[in-house]
Every structure is written in structure tokens, then in C-alpha cells.
Amino acid sequence: DIQLTQSPSFLSASVGDRVTITCRASQGISSYLAWYQQKPGKAPKLLIYAASTLQSGVPSRFSGSGSGTEFTLTISSLQPEDFATYYCQQLNSYPRVFGPGTKVDIK
């Protein structure tokens, strides 16, 4: 089974900062990776699919890149509503595991 790791696990940042989160897969998954945002007490929300395609309605400050085993989610200018936990998920094969998450907190 494919395993996903995320780094960092926790990130403290300020409004306006550029933030980058990395997701690594234990084996190549082409571009079959999605990113989700989850706020406390809420369901996850799809941000990016196919590694770099922005889901409809998601602000353009979010972007994704990568292929194979290494992927990044970048927030170009962190906004107050972006403080949340971010998860990656591989969609190349079953089981469709999620990464452990990266919590982005206010500095």
C-alpha cells in the first residue's frame, strides 16, 4: 500500500506569509493527488485535484505542484480564513489513503 507523509506537521505563520506544505508518497502516484482543507468542526473541503488543478470556487492564492512522489501545496499570501488543517490524499490506487495532516496556526 502507498503511504503518505506530510511536512511540516505544524506550521505557525502570519497573515500575508507565503506557506508551503509538502506531501510525499512512498511510491510514484503520477499526478493522482488531492489537497483538502479542514476547519474545526467542519467537513474537509476539496482545494486541488490532479496535483495542480484548482477546484472551482477556490481562491487563486492556493496552488499545487508536483508529480511522482513529491507534491507541494502553496498559499501565496495567507489570509485569516486559511488557518486550518490541510490533508493530501492519493488517488492512484486503493487504499485511497490520506496524509497525516498539516495544521496551520496563527503566529
Added chain:
Amino acid sequence: QLQLQESGPGLVKPSETLSLTCTVSGGSISSSSYYWGWIRQPPGKGLEWIGSIYYSGSTYYNPSLKSRVTISVDTSKNQFSLKLSSVTAADTAVYYCARGSSWSKDAFDIWGQGTMVTVSS
């Protein structure tokens, strides 16, 4: 606007079977462009994919839960369901149902609000 809503008991006794239903509204569950899944999240922890079911009836389960999980679809009611047998306290979690879409390369693009299930006697 398609919406998903989980329903079922909020409290299940150890060794019993957890049963949840996800009702799909605002669209049909019978489309080859979509599939349906269950994901859970223990308190304070990350997301765990439980399993998925396709229009064809094909199912895929998390190997760690496979011996205890059954996912099924009732097209007449526009619902899909999760059954998890022999539950323990470790199965206490918020359970989400979600839609996977070929348009988003299989990512879960629509989620239910989640339902908390506690396993306790």
C-alpha cells in the same frame, strides 16, 4: 446543488454493528461519473478512508477494516450505507460520507457534514 447527509445512531455498544446511511439530495446516485465513499476521523486525529462503492457495484475497502466493513447502495432511495461490525472504542469517530467524481480525477468533491458515533456501553 447536490447535498449529502449522514444519519444513524450516535451511540453503539461494543461488539455491535455500526450502521450509517448517507442520503443524496439534489442529484442522482446512479451516475457512472461518480462514486461514493465513507471516511472517518477519530477525535483530535486525522482522516481515515474507510471504503468506496462505484455505480457498477464494485467496492473497495481499507485493508485494516476490510473484514468488518460493508458498503452498499440503494438506488431506489438515493442512499448508500456503511456497516461496521464488532465495533470497539477505537471506532469512535466522526463519520463522513462523500462523493468522488471523475471530473475531479476521483477526488472527493462533495462531503456530508459528518456524524459523531461513540462506541460505549
